[in-house]
Amino acid sequence: MASSPKIDGLLGLLTIRLNDDSFLKWSYQLGSVLQGHDLFGHFNCSSISPSKYTIVGEEGATSELTAAYKDWIHTDKAILILLIASLSDEALEYVIGKD
Numbered sequence: 001m002a003s004s005p006k007i008d009g010l011l012g013l014l015t016i017r018l019n020d021d022s023f024l025k026w027s028y029q030l031g032s033v034l035q036g037h038d039l040f041g042h043f044n045c046s047s048i049s050p051s052k053y054t055i056v057g058e059e060g061a062t063s064e065l066t067a068a069y070k071d072w073i074h075t076d077k078a079i080l081i082l083l084i085a086s087l088s089d090e091a092l093e094y095v096i097g098k099d
Contacts, residue, residue: 007039010037010082014030014033014082017086017087018086018087018088018091019090019091026086034079042079043079043083044077049069049073050068050069051066051068051071052065052069052071054066089096
């Protein structure tokens with residue numbers, strides 16, 4: 001799957017990786033980049049996903065995913081990838097656990 005056009009190139013804007021000593025700088029930079037590209041709502045959960053399934057007349061909901069939902073999930077996961085890429089190895093261990 002191709003990355004979201006909104007996300008392409010954002011990793012290059014993040015010059016600070018999260019570690020024990022960098023939280024304030026990392027948080028400020030990440031928040032600024034996401035706000036500057038109108039993506040912060042995905043990060044702080046204020047962006048609500050659109051309807052997941054297509055509604056077809058009187059039949060109601062189907063198992064078909066809406067295009068808007070697919071796009072929203074695509075952007076949401078791309079931001080997760082961006083977030084993970086901005087973590088130091090030590091910080092990443094807190095997210096995925098130690099071996």
